[in-house]
Amino acid sequence: MKAVQLMGPEDVRVNEVPDPTIQLQTDAIVKVSHTAICGADLLPYHGYTPGFEFGTILGHEFVGTVTELGDAVTGITIGQRVVNTSMTSDGTCGHCRANRVTQCDDRALFGYSGVYPKLDGGQAEFVRIPNASRTLWGVPDDVSNEDAIFVADILPTGFAAVQRGNVSNGDLVVVLGCGPVGLMAIIASVGVARRVIAVDGIFDRRKLAESLGATAVEPGEATAKLVNQLSHGIGADVVIEASGSVPAMQSAFGLARPQGVVSVVGAHFEPDFPLNNGVMFEKELTLIFSVGNPTKDRERMFAAIQSGKFSPSKVLTHQIPLEDAAMAYAAFDKKEMTKVVLVTGA
Ligand SMILES: [Zn+2]
Missing domain, CATH: 3.90.180.10 (Medium-chain alcohol dehydrogenases, catalytic domain)
Incomplete structure (x- = not known):
């Protein structure tokens, strides 16, 4: 064969x-x-x-x-x-x-x-x-x-990001990375969350995210500004890290609101990650990893x-x-x- x-x-x-x-x-x-x-x-x-x-x-x-x-x-x-x-x-x-x-x-x-x-x-x-x-x-x-x-x-994986991230009615959800798994997380959170913000640097992926019901935005300043605006400065209830990249992981902690959740479904194999315990503690964040x-x-x-x-x-x-x-x-x-x-x- x-x-x-x-x-x-x-x-x-x-x-x-x-x-x-x-x-x-x-x-x-x-x-x-x-x-x-x-x-x-x-x-x-x-x-x-x-x-x-x-x-x-x-x-x-x-x-x-x-x-x-x-x-x-x-x-x-x-x-x-x-x-x-x-x-x-x-x-x-x-x-x-x-x-x-x-x-x-x-x-x-x-x-x-x-x-x-x-x-x-x-x-x-x-x-x-x-x-x-x-x-x-x-x-x-x-x-x-x-x-x-x-x-x-990947559909169960996107679903796991949403379910284990405890996405609830009325939440503001940010999905970092609109590759296939991120798009599945969008499918699984639209209809539960109040608003889903999809973040990706690639235009075509942002378009796909929008067609699934998310509000798409470029990474960086534009994302921070939109999250601020939609949450009255509080931050996102749940940030789903679906890109598997270290910069996305780092930005997730800044975008999450105090007592918010960072739900990771991007594949990570880097043995060392500079987790800012100060931010984790001050904001009482929850960090959770899932495979589908x-x-x-x-x-x-x-x-x-x-x-x-x-x-x-x-x-x-x-x-x-x-x-x-x-x-x-x-x-x-x-x-x-x-x-x-x-x-x-x-
Ligand atoms: Zn077994």
């Missing part, structure tokens, strides 16, 4: 590799139709992921059809259209039993190695699914592949899509043949494409 492998820093290739096979009776095999590139894929792409094994097949967001099932898989049938959860979990460890499935002792992230145990991803024609009864979810007939793929990771939890939230996400409240595919800017993955990665990395889905030939 064809698979997108990261062979070295910034060296993405579509290679011919053996088809995956069932290894445990809890596995399934999925024939992938649509598979997205995520901002988190850019970390190994640039060689920032400690211990990443080159040759790993990338991709942790995909939709496809079940072609093989181990004997122990329940709730999923051959031929069913399914979406994955970005991370696997066993359902039985202490974390899973306490509803912390993203911290599962057995967790692995599709398309990653090094920071998690190696698990080949879904940017391929076929992918092996561990713990398939939990890792796969049937896509309802009335939901398109283009909407469903967002349930694998598709296992917990996917049913609710599908319900919101089916009801028309959430239309995540609005942010899908490019659909590209799997064969052109190297070009797609380069363009996505340069932010020339906002959200990219690779489509297999099938």
